[in-house]
Amino acid sequence: MSVDTITDVTVYSDGTWREGTDVHLSGGRVTALVPHGELPYGERVLDGSGGHLTPGLVNTHTHLFQSGLRGIGEGLPLLAWLSAVGDEAARLTPERAYATAAAAAAEALRSGTTTLVEHMWPHPSPEVHDAVLRALRDSGVRAVLGRGVADRADGSRRWGFDPRLMQPVKEALAHTDDLIAAAHGSRVSLGLAVPNPRCLTPEGMAEVRAYADARELPVSLHLLETTTDDAMCREHAGVGAVEYLERAGFLWDRLLAVHCVELDAAGRATLARHGVGVSYNPLSNMRLGSGIAPVPQMLAAGLPVGLGVDGAASNDTQDILEALRIGAYLQRAAHRKADLFGFPEMFALAANGANRVLGLEERPAGVQAGMQADLVLHRFDRDYAVLPVRDPGATLLTCAGSRTVAAVMVGGEVLVRDGEHVRLSSKELSAGLAFTAA
Template sequence: MNLLFNNITVLPMTASLADEEKYFEASVGVQGKRITMVTRDADEVARFREACCGDLREVDGRGKLLMPGLINTHCHVAMTLMRGYADDIPLMEWLNGKIWPYEALIDRNDVQLGAELGIVEMLRGGVTTFVDMYWYEEAVADAAEKLGIRAVLSPCFVDARMEAFEEDLPATVAKAAKCDRLSVMIAPHAPYSCSEANLRRAAELSEKYGLPITIHLAETHDEERQIRERYGCSPVEMIDGFGLLKEGTIAAHCVHLSDSDRRTLLERGVSVAHNPQSNMKISSGVSPVATLLGEGVNVTIATDGPCSNNDLDMWEEMRSASFLQKLSAGDPCVIPAYELLRMATVGGAKAIGRGDELGQIKEGMLADVIVLDMETPHLYPRYDVVANLAYAAKASDVDMVVVNGEVLVDGGDVLGVDEMDLCRRVERRAKELDAMVK
């Protein structure tokens, strides 16, 4: 069914930071998978209605705002199963003592179950695309296909899983090729968890399949120390030498960077997935986001996994990103409100190589859009709608989510999902896994 968002406030994310008009009242039409009309002309709206020949749903835009869907550029969605399982401990202890022993027990069905829960959470918060990094990515693909979200599947490996990764990769690539909402990246876990041989192999497979890379990078002081002891260089220098840093690479975290490291990221065309809440929770440090942006690096917003955050709320993540940079820099002007929203939309689209189709509302773009209910106390008064969105909006303000022209969330509810049944199944399986790991 075609869609008409009538007389709605539109934040198209097409303006620059310097432009005065960043949002306006208009009508937006969707036909099939694409946005085909953005207009303030009543006659054009009438012609659009006529062209739809009755196959049209009209959305009354009064009190609402339309903007591009949010793009979460780094998460481990199936780790919803471990939300609250391992908190308040350092990263290496968290991984070695808690997470990896737990993950040794999970199977494909567990991953799909956890992914479904996480996708429902993201959809309710206005996420239309996410980049996942995990095992059993075919199961994540099944969850994404079932629920309608757009997903970038990134089969992940550590040294112990390299053989399974190579066996599974062709099937994941083949599965994604059958669905226009799915794509694939290759995900070596991190410089400290993969051998030189396996990191070089990842670069070879990237070239063989024509797939970009995503990797955890420069996340903690421990990682920096380990890599310098082992290779005599920084983590950035190390993986750059193995051919992993190139156009299309998404590097998650990038907290501990030298001047030279930052230049390398810029020169190679790498995008950074900034995960401020996870970095704070695990005490990884403060990524130099304001500096990276000022130097021209594409920095995006991400949640990381729900076991290290502990939610998948991009609105909280945006706010944390800005406030953390302002505090760290001692400058309240860094990362202004509109820049935050660009990072979560335009920046995310660029990072996944879809900047020509996603991240903005304009004619010809894919219809991945969200509607927020602005008639709520915490979004009044309206001196600046952009600032209200960046600093006061909540996931619960999302009223409608459209992906590829299909309505997935309506009235705040994810369509076709019995959420409480899903939650009960997750709780039951989580208790079983907890008993097994003990």
């Protein structure tokens, strides 16, 4: 169901909370915010009284297939964990790819994610990628689907990628054109996903960059999640990871660098000079023992930073509100500052931090006329554990969660109501995840 008017709601707009507001929608966009009752309602009304309305959030990094791998490799260091996940990726079928992507997208929506960025691992089966696109379209979420690509094989994943999952770059890019055509007219756009700097040769980087530039696509790249990128690049190429990328011309304003835990001051300056964006994934970095990304220093250097949840094999949920909270708390603990990353700063990071780099619509500080109607309605009285509400922003940052989400809209269409996905049933999603790992 699409909504024409959300009535009598407290709405977050221009950095403040406006009570008693009617929000009018048309054509998938917000058309007006007016005092309650000032304008006639449309035919399809959502009662917002007692609720709090915000823009939806953008999960800048996930791996959807990992919703079938929760708990895998618990306690393993990154490379060993990657090996365990790689074994499961090699077994991925189109049926499992669809089931896991649909479940992950529905779970993400349930916590107020209205846009997600899927970083697919390279995989030789076009049908696997096609299945993920179908799942995203069926879920209704807005998404950037990053099609995996790599051209340097190494079973150890130290200087290359799992050879079982490799596909010639030209074939991967040709299939990306097919995906672009298949996604046309939907809420899904395409990008490319590179496992890390070690998985592309300089020649591969040039080919991927030229392809992305010609089609104005974003590219997602794991970078400096640990010290391995730098160590391997220095061993094999004689320079650190950032310089390796820069020499190959693989730093530009449509590149999203994911994690960047080990990004030093020189690296931050280099990425900022090229307009590169960063995806901050606090829970995954904690779970895998990678460390704490220097987010305040990144922002000070002028880097656009968005929030990422990462895949369910390293988080192990798709709850963006949990990532919002822990992302703030982790920085406060690291810097010993309780006033670091309050609600306005964290919400801006999560709703708009890397949108420009990803080719997504840039969003203002709250709901405003003209924006895409990607909206989340919270009802704090659904859970006594978040009451009383002294400051709605503080409540959202410190204790709200999927249990307070009453409705989620993408393009004005209600996709989640009272915790349930409208298009995809919980029973079917659960059944899709009932397979036993081989």
